[in-house]
Amino acid sequence: MRQSAGMEKNSDISYIDKVLAGNLNAFSYLIDRHKDKAFNLAFRICGNREEAEEIAQDAFLKAFRSLKDFRKKSSFSTWLYRIVYNTSISLVRARGLRVLSLEEFPADAVDFLSESKNEDEAIDNYRNSLVNFALQKLQEEERGLITLYYYDDLETDEIARITGIRKQNIKVRLFRARQKMAEIIKTVEKKNVFYNE
Amino acid sequence: MNKENINHDDLLRKFMNQGKIEKAPEGFSAKTMARIMIEKQSEPARRSFLLRNIVPIVSAAVTIALVLCAIFIPAGNNGSLGTAVWSYFNDIEITLPRFDNSWFENSAVPLWIGYVVPGVLILMFFDIALNSFFRKKDNPGN
Numbered sequence: 001m002r003q004s005a006g007m008e009k010n011s012d013i014s015y016i017d018k019v020l021a022g023n024l025n026a027f028s029y030l031i032d033r034h035k036d037k038a039f040n041l042a043f044r045i046c047g048n049r050e051e052a053e054e055i056a057q058d059a060f061l062k063a064f065r066s067l068k069d070f071r072k073k074s075s076f077s078t079w080l081y082r083i084v085y086n087t088s089i090s091l092v093r094a095r096g097l098r099v100l101s102l103e104e105f106p107a108d109a110v111d112f113l114s115e116s117k118n119e120d121e122a123i124d125n126y127r128n129s130l131v132n133f134a135l136q137k138l139q140e141e142e143r144g145l146i147t148l149y150y151y152d153d154l155e156t157d158e159i160a161r162i163t164g165i166r167k168q169n170i171k172v173r174l175f176r177a178r179q180k181m182a183e184i185i186k187t188v189e190k191k192n193v194f195y196n197e
Numbered sequence: 198m199n200k201e202n203i204n205h206d207d208l209l210r211k212f213m214n215q216g217k218i219e220k221a222p223e224g225f226s227a228k229t230m231a232r233i234m235i236e237k238q239s240e241p242a243r244r245s246f247l248l249r250n251i252v253p254i255v256s257a258a259v260t261i262a263l264v265l266c267a268i269f270i271p272a273g274n275n276g277s278l279g280t281a282v283w284s285y286f287n288d289i290e291i292t293l294p295r296f297d298n299s300w301f302e303n304s305a306v307p308l309w310i311g312y313v314v315p316g317v318l319i320l321m322f323f324d325i326a327l328n329s330f331f332r333k334k335d336n337p338g339n
Contacts, residue, residue: 024234150210179202
Protein backbone atom coordinates (compact mmCIF):
# COMPACT_ATOMS: atom_id res chain seq x y z
CA MET A 1 0.00 0.00 0.00
CA ARG A 2 2.78 2.37 1.05
CA GLN A 3 4.75 1.25 -2.01
CA SER A 4 1.81 2.12 -4.26
CA ALA A 5 1.55 5.60 -2.68
CA GLY A 6 5.24 6.09 -3.34
CA MET A 7 4.84 4.91 -6.93
CA GLU A 8 1.91 7.29 -7.37
CA LYS A 9 4.02 10.20 -6.09
CA ASN A 10 6.90 9.30 -8.43
CA SER A 11 4.48 8.94 -11.30
CA ASP A 12 3.00 12.39 -10.56
CA ILE A 13 6.49 13.87 -10.48
CA SER A 14 7.42 12.30 -13.80
CA TYR A 15 4.31 13.89 -15.38
CA ILE A 16 5.14 17.24 -13.74
CA ASP A 17 8.61 17.04 -15.31
CA LYS A 18 7.00 16.39 -18.70
CA VAL A 19 4.72 19.43 -18.30
CA LEU A 20 7.68 21.60 -17.30
CA ALA A 21 9.55 20.32 -20.35
CA GLY A 22 6.74 21.70 -22.54
CA ASN A 23 4.36 18.74 -22.90
CA LEU A 24 1.11 20.40 -21.76
CA ASN A 25 -0.99 17.31 -22.41
CA ALA A 26 0.82 15.51 -19.59
CA PHE A 27 -1.11 17.77 -17.21
CA SER A 28 -4.37 16.07 -18.21
CA TYR A 29 -3.06 12.91 -16.54
CA LEU A 30 -2.70 14.82 -13.25
CA ILE A 31 -6.22 16.25 -13.65
CA ASP A 32 -7.70 12.79 -14.30
CA ARG A 33 -5.97 11.31 -11.29
CA HIS A 34 -6.90 14.00 -8.76
CA LYS A 35 -10.10 15.59 -10.09
CA ASP A 36 -12.59 13.56 -8.02
CA LYS A 37 -10.95 14.21 -4.66
CA ALA A 38 -10.36 17.87 -5.51
CA PHE A 39 -14.00 18.25 -6.55
CA ASN A 40 -15.27 16.37 -3.47
CA LEU A 41 -13.27 18.61 -1.10
CA ALA A 42 -14.54 21.77 -2.80
CA PHE A 43 -18.12 20.47 -2.88
CA ARG A 44 -18.18 19.46 0.79
CA ILE A 45 -16.86 22.89 1.84
CA CYS A 46 -18.99 25.11 -0.41
CA GLY A 47 -22.06 22.85 -0.70
CA ASN A 48 -22.79 23.68 -4.34
CA ARG A 49 -21.85 21.59 -7.39
CA GLU A 50 -21.42 24.50 -9.83
CA GLU A 51 -19.21 26.45 -7.44
CA ALA A 52 -17.27 23.30 -6.57
CA GLU A 53 -16.53 22.67 -10.25
CA GLU A 54 -15.35 26.27 -10.64
CA ILE A 55 -13.15 25.99 -7.54
CA ALA A 56 -11.61 22.68 -8.61
CA GLN A 57 -10.89 24.04 -12.11
CA ASP A 58 -9.38 27.21 -10.64
CA ALA A 59 -7.22 25.09 -8.33
CA PHE A 60 -5.84 23.07 -11.27
CA LEU A 61 -5.21 26.31 -13.16
CA LYS A 62 -3.36 27.83 -10.19
CA ALA A 63 -1.37 24.61 -9.80
CA PHE A 64 -0.45 24.71 -13.49
CA ARG A 65 0.70 28.34 -13.24
CA SER A 66 2.86 27.62 -10.19
CA LEU A 67 4.11 24.19 -11.26
CA LYS A 68 7.67 25.45 -11.60
CA ASP A 69 7.59 26.50 -7.92
CA PHE A 70 6.34 23.09 -6.75
CA ARG A 71 8.78 21.49 -4.31
CA LYS A 72 8.93 17.83 -5.09
CA LYS A 73 9.54 16.92 -1.44
CA SER A 74 5.79 16.88 -0.75
CA SER A 75 3.25 15.05 -2.90
CA PHE A 76 1.39 16.80 -5.70
CA SER A 77 -1.95 15.81 -4.13
CA THR A 78 -1.12 17.52 -0.80
CA TRP A 79 -0.11 20.66 -2.66
CA LEU A 80 -3.22 20.59 -4.87
CA TYR A 81 -5.61 19.95 -1.95
CA ARG A 82 -4.06 22.87 -0.13
CA ILE A 83 -4.95 25.11 -3.09
CA VAL A 84 -8.48 23.65 -3.26
CA TYR A 85 -8.95 24.04 0.49
CA ASN A 86 -7.78 27.68 0.54
CA THR A 87 -9.80 28.62 -2.55
CA SER A 88 -12.96 27.02 -1.11
CA ILE A 89 -12.57 28.68 2.29
CA SER A 90 -12.01 32.10 0.66
CA LEU A 91 -15.09 31.70 -1.52
CA VAL A 92 -17.35 30.62 1.35
CA ARG A 93 -16.11 33.50 3.52
CA ALA A 94 -16.66 35.99 0.70
CA ARG A 95 -20.16 34.63 0.11
CA GLY A 96 -21.11 34.94 3.77
CA LEU A 97 -22.47 32.37 6.16
CA ARG A 98 -25.86 30.87 5.43
CA VAL A 99 -27.43 29.30 8.52
CA LEU A 100 -29.68 26.33 7.73
CA SER A 101 -32.47 25.24 10.01
CA LEU A 102 -33.22 21.58 10.71
CA GLU A 103 -36.56 21.97 8.93
CA GLU A 104 -34.71 22.63 5.67
CA PHE A 105 -33.59 19.00 5.40
CA PRO A 106 -35.77 17.11 2.91
CA ALA A 107 -36.86 14.46 5.41
CA ASP A 108 -39.54 12.94 3.22
CA ALA A 109 -38.32 9.37 2.75
CA VAL A 110 -40.57 8.83 -0.27
CA ASP A 111 -38.46 11.34 -2.26
CA PHE A 112 -35.36 9.21 -1.83
CA LEU A 113 -37.18 5.98 -2.70
CA SER A 114 -38.90 7.37 -5.77
CA GLU A 115 -35.68 8.81 -7.18
CA SER A 116 -33.56 5.69 -6.64
CA LYS A 117 -33.33 2.34 -8.41
CA ASN A 118 -33.61 0.32 -5.23
CA GLU A 119 -33.71 0.66 -1.47
CA ASP A 120 -29.92 0.44 -1.02
CA GLU A 121 -29.40 3.32 -3.42
CA ALA A 122 -32.14 5.26 -1.65
CA ILE A 123 -30.37 4.77 1.69
CA ASP A 124 -27.07 5.91 0.13
CA ASN A 125 -28.71 9.02 -1.34
CA TYR A 126 -30.44 9.76 1.94
CA ARG A 127 -27.17 9.45 3.89
CA ASN A 128 -25.31 11.59 1.37
CA SER A 129 -27.93 14.33 1.58
CA LEU A 130 -27.92 14.18 5.35
CA VAL A 131 -24.11 14.44 5.48
CA ASN A 132 -24.16 17.45 3.15
CA PHE A 133 -26.84 19.06 5.24
CA ALA A 134 -24.94 18.44 8.50
CA LEU A 135 -21.67 19.67 6.94
CA GLN A 136 -23.29 22.94 5.90
CA LYS A 137 -24.15 23.59 9.53
CA LEU A 138 -20.45 23.46 10.48
CA GLN A 139 -17.89 26.22 10.04
CA GLU A 140 -16.10 26.12 6.67
CA GLU A 141 -12.78 25.00 8.20
CA GLU A 142 -14.52 22.17 10.06
CA ARG A 143 -16.13 21.00 6.81
CA GLY A 144 -12.68 20.75 5.27
CA LEU A 145 -11.26 18.84 8.24
CA ILE A 146 -14.14 16.36 8.32
CA THR A 147 -13.88 15.76 4.56
CA LEU A 148 -10.13 15.19 4.63
CA TYR A 149 -10.38 12.92 7.67
CA TYR A 150 -13.36 10.76 6.72
CA TYR A 151 -13.61 10.85 2.93
CA ASP A 152 -9.92 11.02 2.10
CA ASP A 153 -8.90 9.01 5.16
CA LEU A 154 -5.86 11.21 5.78
CA GLU A 155 -3.73 11.29 8.92
CA THR A 156 -3.73 14.47 11.03
CA ASP A 157 -0.12 15.20 9.91
CA GLU A 158 -1.23 15.30 6.29
CA ILE A 159 -4.33 17.36 7.16
CA ALA A 160 -2.08 19.83 8.99
CA ARG A 161 0.07 20.22 5.87
CA ILE A 162 -3.00 20.83 3.69
CA THR A 163 -4.88 23.21 5.97
CA GLY A 164 -1.97 24.97 7.67
CA ILE A 165 -3.62 24.31 11.05
CA ARG A 166 -1.45 22.89 13.84
CA LYS A 167 -1.78 19.15 14.43
CA GLN A 168 -2.96 19.60 18.03
CA ASN A 169 -5.62 22.12 16.94
CA ILE A 170 -6.82 19.71 14.27
CA LYS A 171 -7.54 17.05 16.89
CA VAL A 172 -9.54 19.53 19.01
CA ARG A 173 -11.46 20.90 16.03
CA LEU A 174 -12.17 17.43 14.67
CA PHE A 175 -13.53 16.41 18.06
CA ARG A 176 -15.93 19.39 18.15
CA ALA A 177 -16.97 19.02 14.51
CA ARG A 178 -17.57 15.29 14.94
CA GLN A 179 -19.74 15.99 17.98
CA LYS A 180 -21.78 18.67 16.17
CA MET A 181 -22.30 16.50 13.09
CA ALA A 182 -23.32 13.46 15.09
CA GLU A 183 -25.87 15.53 17.02
CA ILE A 184 -27.38 16.91 13.81
CA ILE A 185 -27.55 13.48 12.19
CA LYS A 186 -29.19 11.96 15.27
CA THR A 187 -31.72 14.81 15.48
CA VAL A 188 -32.73 14.41 11.84
CA GLU A 189 -32.86 10.63 12.12
CA LYS A 190 -35.28 10.81 15.02
CA LYS A 191 -37.71 12.67 12.78
CA ASN A 192 -37.21 10.32 9.84
CA VAL A 193 -39.24 7.10 9.67
CA PHE A 194 -37.40 5.86 6.57
CA TYR A 195 -34.00 5.48 8.18
CA ASN A 196 -35.32 4.01 11.44
CA GLU A 197 -37.06 1.14 9.70
CA MET B 198 -11.02 8.81 22.44
CA ASN B 199 -13.75 8.46 25.02
CA LYS B 200 -16.77 6.20 24.48
CA GLU B 201 -19.05 8.98 23.23
CA ASN B 202 -16.43 10.17 20.78
CA ILE B 203 -15.95 6.61 19.51
CA ASN B 204 -19.71 6.34 18.93
CA HIS B 205 -19.72 9.60 17.00
CA ASP B 206 -16.71 8.42 15.01
CA ASP B 207 -18.45 5.15 14.12
CA LEU B 208 -21.60 6.97 13.10
CA LEU B 209 -19.71 9.33 10.78
CA ARG B 210 -17.65 6.49 9.28
CA LYS B 211 -20.92 4.73 8.45
CA PHE B 212 -22.06 7.83 6.54
CA MET B 213 -18.78 8.92 4.98
CA ASN B 214 -16.07 6.86 3.31
CA GLN B 215 -13.85 7.00 0.25
CA GLY B 216 -16.40 5.08 -1.83
CA LYS B 217 -18.94 7.84 -1.36
CA ILE B 218 -17.01 10.82 -2.64
CA GLU B 219 -18.74 13.22 -5.03
CA LYS B 220 -17.24 12.66 -8.45
CA ALA B 221 -16.24 15.51 -10.74
CA PRO B 222 -18.85 16.16 -13.46
CA GLU B 223 -18.56 14.79 -16.99
CA GLY B 224 -16.11 16.70 -19.15
CA PHE B 225 -14.29 18.22 -16.19
CA SER B 226 -10.82 17.28 -17.47
CA ALA B 227 -11.52 18.55 -20.97
CA LYS B 228 -12.90 21.88 -19.70
CA THR B 229 -9.94 22.38 -17.37
CA MET B 230 -7.44 21.55 -20.11
CA ALA B 231 -9.24 23.97 -22.44
CA ARG B 232 -8.86 26.74 -19.86
CA ILE B 233 -5.18 25.89 -19.48
CA MET B 234 -4.62 25.95 -23.26
CA ILE B 235 -6.39 29.31 -23.59
CA GLU B 236 -4.30 30.75 -20.79
CA LYS B 237 -1.10 29.37 -22.31
CA GLN B 238 -1.92 30.84 -25.74
CA SER B 239 -2.81 34.27 -24.38
CA GLU B 240 0.28 34.42 -22.19
CA PRO B 241 2.33 37.46 -23.26
CA ALA B 242 5.77 36.82 -24.65
CA ARG B 243 8.42 36.90 -21.99
CA ARG B 244 9.68 40.44 -21.65
CA SER B 245 13.29 41.23 -20.98
CA PHE B 246 14.49 42.02 -17.48
CA LEU B 247 14.87 45.70 -18.46
CA LEU B 248 11.29 46.00 -19.73
CA ARG B 249 9.78 44.08 -16.83
CA ASN B 250 11.50 46.35 -14.32
CA ILE B 251 11.30 49.62 -16.21
CA VAL B 252 9.67 51.57 -13.37
CA PRO B 253 12.16 50.76 -10.58
CA ILE B 254 15.09 51.13 -13.02
CA VAL B 255 13.98 54.60 -14.15
CA SER B 256 13.26 55.62 -10.56
CA ALA B 257 16.67 54.39 -9.41
CA ALA B 258 18.41 56.18 -12.32
CA VAL B 259 16.68 59.49 -11.58
CA THR B 260 17.40 59.19 -7.84
CA ILE B 261 21.08 58.42 -8.49
CA ALA B 262 21.34 61.36 -10.91
CA LEU B 263 19.81 63.74 -8.38
CA VAL B 264 22.06 62.46 -5.59
CA LEU B 265 25.14 62.86 -7.82
CA CYS B 266 24.08 66.39 -8.73
CA ALA B 267 23.61 67.23 -5.08
CA ILE B 268 27.07 65.83 -4.25
CA PHE B 269 29.02 67.26 -7.18
CA ILE B 270 27.47 70.68 -7.59
CA PRO B 271 29.13 72.84 -4.94
CA ALA B 272 27.28 75.68 -3.30
CA GLY B 273 29.61 78.32 -4.80
CA ASN B 274 29.43 76.87 -8.34
CA ASN B 275 33.19 76.22 -8.36
CA GLY B 276 34.90 73.08 -9.67
CA SER B 277 35.01 71.82 -13.24
CA LEU B 278 32.20 69.21 -13.25
CA GLY B 279 29.98 71.27 -10.97
CA THR B 280 30.49 74.37 -13.06
CA ALA B 281 29.77 72.52 -16.25
CA VAL B 282 26.58 70.94 -14.97
CA TRP B 283 25.48 74.13 -13.27
CA SER B 284 26.11 76.26 -16.35
CA TYR B 285 24.25 73.72 -18.47
CA PHE B 286 21.18 74.01 -16.28
CA ASN B 287 21.61 77.80 -16.14
CA ASP B 288 21.68 77.98 -19.92
CA ILE B 289 18.29 76.34 -20.23
CA GLU B 290 15.87 79.12 -20.55
CA ILE B 291 12.60 78.15 -19.08
CA THR B 292 9.93 80.69 -18.63
CA LEU B 293 7.61 79.65 -15.90
CA PRO B 294 4.12 81.07 -16.30
CA ARG B 295 3.40 83.96 -14.02
CA PHE B 296 -0.08 84.30 -12.75
CA ASP B 297 -1.78 87.26 -11.25
CA ASN B 298 -1.85 86.60 -7.52
CA SER B 299 -3.35 89.91 -6.56
CA TRP B 300 -6.64 88.15 -5.92
CA PHE B 301 -4.96 85.99 -3.26
CA GLU B 302 -3.19 88.95 -1.72
CA ASN B 303 -6.46 90.81 -1.37
CA SER B 304 -8.45 87.81 -0.13
CA ALA B 305 -8.41 85.95 3.19
CA VAL B 306 -7.00 82.81 1.48
CA PRO B 307 -3.35 82.27 2.39
CA LEU B 308 -0.90 82.99 -0.43
CA TRP B 309 0.62 79.47 -0.46
CA ILE B 310 -2.72 77.99 -1.50
CA GLY B 311 -2.14 79.50 -4.92
CA TYR B 312 0.96 77.32 -5.31
CA VAL B 313 -0.29 74.19 -3.62
CA VAL B 314 -3.52 73.79 -5.61
CA PRO B 315 -1.86 73.87 -9.08
CA GLY B 316 0.84 71.56 -7.70
CA VAL B 317 -1.73 69.02 -6.56
CA LEU B 318 -3.53 69.24 -9.89
CA ILE B 319 -0.29 68.70 -11.84
CA LEU B 320 0.60 65.68 -9.68
CA MET B 321 -2.90 64.30 -10.17
CA PHE B 322 -2.58 64.65 -13.91
CA PHE B 323 0.77 62.81 -13.92
CA ASP B 324 -0.63 60.10 -11.67
CA ILE B 325 -3.57 59.45 -13.97
CA ALA B 326 -1.38 59.54 -17.09
CA LEU B 327 1.25 57.14 -15.67
CA ASN B 328 -1.39 54.85 -14.21
CA SER B 329 -3.23 54.47 -17.51
CA PHE B 330 0.06 53.99 -19.38
CA PHE B 331 1.42 51.21 -17.15
CA ARG B 332 -1.95 49.49 -16.73
CA LYS B 333 -2.25 49.29 -20.48
CA LYS B 334 1.22 47.74 -20.69
CA ASP B 335 0.42 45.14 -18.00
CA ASN B 336 -2.96 44.17 -19.52
CA PRO B 337 -2.46 44.23 -23.25
CA GLY B 338 -5.84 42.51 -23.75
CA ASN B 339 -7.76 45.42 -22.21
